[in-house]
Amino acid sequence: MFEAAETGQRLSKQDFETREAELRLALVNAQYDLQSSDAPMIVLISGDDRPGASAVLNRFHEWMDGRYLVTRAFGPLTEAERLRPAPWRFWNAMPARGRVALFLGGWAQSPLAARLEGRMDREGFDRAVDLFNRFEEAFRADGGELVKLWIHLPKAEHEKRLAKASKGRGESWRVDDVDWRICDTYDEMAPVAEELVERSAVGSPWHLVEATDPRFRDVYSAERVLAGLESVLSREEREPEPSGPTPISVPEPSVLDGVDLTRTLDPDEYKKELAKQQRRLAKLAARAAEAEMRVILVFEGWDAAGKGGAIRRLTRALDARDVDLVPIAAPSEEERRYHYLWRFWQRVPRAGRMVIFDRSWYGRVLVERVEGFAREDEWRRAYAEINEFERELVDDGSIVLKFWLHIDRDEQLRRFRDRERTPYKKYKITDEDYRNRERWDAYVAAVHDMVERTSTSTAPWHLVAANDKRAARVEVIDTVCETLKHALKKKPKRRT
């Protein structure tokens, strides 16, 4: 495959200067046009020529408007990165709509180096390639454009450079570099690199860039980026506004019909049971933290179903230092400039911590679907994206537990009225709550689809009967305890 980039292509100084002037103008203009579109772009600069890739990156800083470029060089994992799922650092570095991010090394470099050094087996390599294909897929599905450059230097050129460097000259000062070490193992490297390039081109192909002649290398790379920009800009305009609420057919019976709302727990029993479960939780949570288990609790449910109360009964049993409490509201303007999962990836805690989401990424298939804030293709795609997200969390040693707190319409109305009568709870009731109430059936349909499509064996939904708050609170804590107990028995290992 690399033969395609070993044809000795060169560019004369004069040709270079002509192309340079044209390219700079076109790149900067396209960059500006991109800003008023809603597409983000990633330029992934990787390859077997480390100084070459670095030089290409610098060239983009010279030829484009650096004020609107984001650059991330992916080196060895930091502690924060080691303690999170592999795609975490890429999600965090994802550019906002209208922006170009330059990723140096990116997801291609580490698996290549790790496999060559025997730190990664075949299975790990396959998994890494697969993960990054999925990351790219999510990025593209959200309108993102990827340009992938593989900067390739033929073997003979590598050898020349090595000889030069050993005399203390030339642009390669760190030939001893771990992640990009090539020269002494070129023949071993080439087939693995080819395989990587081939297998990570599922959605977006790699452009092989011959690096023998720096002028050709830079012009060719810039032309690929320009083509990428032009391809984004020539896309058909996407439907600018969400399409409004989709017609709903309510499933009969829905999953919620199976929830027994008549169950109650009397106050005395509740007190005893709650204290018991809280003590149990405290101990299990401490053991989970010791085992470096990441615990992710998701609370969804009808307005006034008692999410807040259930969460507080949980946190009271825990040390506030060990738990992140994340209330989720509508995305801010800033957050809307990213893939909708971006803000949730940012809140993934390190291994060994617990995080409680009060509402979550399921907003995409609940409120955003029902209210028409997301287009139909967007929320339909979300089920698979969410399953993928949660699978990555679970594969990285997380417990993912999801609760839907269920009450009926009458109970909801009672609670609204009750809140209105309690001065310090009044703020919890707004006109919006009454509006949401009118869409009850649409939400039932959305909840049904959500449970049907995202209750997986690794991250199941728990539908909690919450007409009786006491029973619901005890059930939630008990469920968390049971899950932790079971998981601790298996003592799962984090893969990374």
Add this chain to the structure above:
Amino acid sequence: MFEAAETGQRLSKQDFETREAELRLALVNAQYDLQSSDAPMIVLISGDDRPGASAVLNRFHEWMDGRYLVTRAFGPLTEAERLRPAPWRFWNAMPARGRVALFLGGWAQSPLAARLEGRMDREGFDRAVDLFNRFEEAFRADGGELVKLWIHLPKAEHEKRLAKASKGRGESWRVDDVDWRICDTYDEMAPVAEELVERSAVGSPWHLVEATDPRFRDVYSAERVLAGLESVLSREEREPEPSGPTPISVPEPSVLDGVDLTRTLDPDEYKKELAKQQRRLAKLAARAAEAEMRVILVFEGWDAAGKGGAIRRLTRALDARDVDLVPIAAPSEEERRYHYLWRFWQRVPRAGRMVIFDRSWYGRVLVERVEGFAREDEWRRAYAEINEFERELVDDGSIVLKFWLHIDRDEQLRRFRDRERTPYKKYKITDEDYRNRERWDAYVAAVHDMVERTSTSTAPWHLVAANDKRAARVEVIDTVCETLKHALKKKPKRRT
């Protein structure tokens, strides 16, 4: 001192319930009012009663609107935190205007624990206290309100709880906790804690909260927070809009008059010298990285003075993976919701990395001063705040190097015209550049004051004659090299 919180204060269940209802209503209302003000608030919950502090935090989540609370529990340092100056994690956690942040442990807990365990000497303790006083000062100067709660449990109560816990009962499950270990060393702890409380009350006093009776503890804590909120809300309205440009008197002569703009470097000499300095820089930068030195380069200068070109000559000598390039534009709406230094603290890299700021925090005393975007009291205060910021960086083992690229008015005009004639450089010239040009004298005055007040022995300004681009580029790299060489000779140690 702690006697004040050992008077056995209690609250009956009935009194508690009355106060609870009043407090919840008042807290939530005040919290909403705060949102439309421009003041951020930090509630620091610390003390010698760890489970008590944790319970107080949970109580605030119950009594306030959790959607607008930010909670941060400060435990042992993460790797990312260890590799940065001590105040970094607090700056990062700073709440936005209108928001309340709950800090558990905060800056009080670690020095206390470290000193008790002999991990920190007297000097380190003094320095820690001093740093946090300064952090608080910066926060308050920017309109922030601090409420500091020291949750105190008398010795006898500590002993009772320990006895209970050893039987496996009670709310304290982790009495073996390092940062808050108290019981076995109460008599040792008390005087150090008292000293800490006394010395860290320079600007904002601590409220000593007796924790013997949880009802009293929670109500008293909430009353202190409510008082803090009310004090913010009753403040006189600050001048809502910046006051417009301040009249300027141009110093005669100014520091810029001392820059010799006639110096030139001929093209051949330049080529040779540039290559030489770049090779030198590559080696020195690698050694600085090995020595865990953080290198911070700041570029300021007239429009079209050649900042971008000088920066590119620098980065070409470096591995793109080792350098963060940070172009600074006007703060976004999001960024304006924080102290102006917040966004720069976020970009402080870990030890061993280099970061290049293309424009910087000096915008506060340059463009924001000249254009009236900052009030006079704000930019006047900024000199001391900036010196403090840079001192914290230098004390943490950073090199801070600041360049002002100086050209004269005629040269600037020549370059504007030249850019307008070059198609791919045209985007670099806007009407704003011509407007800024008209304020030349005001900028001279601002630069003069800036150099006078912020060119410190540890972070000096370098005024670079840049009418000749070649000479300027070589001088910049040479200055970086000389500084690195000098610093590497001294082999400074990071204090933390």
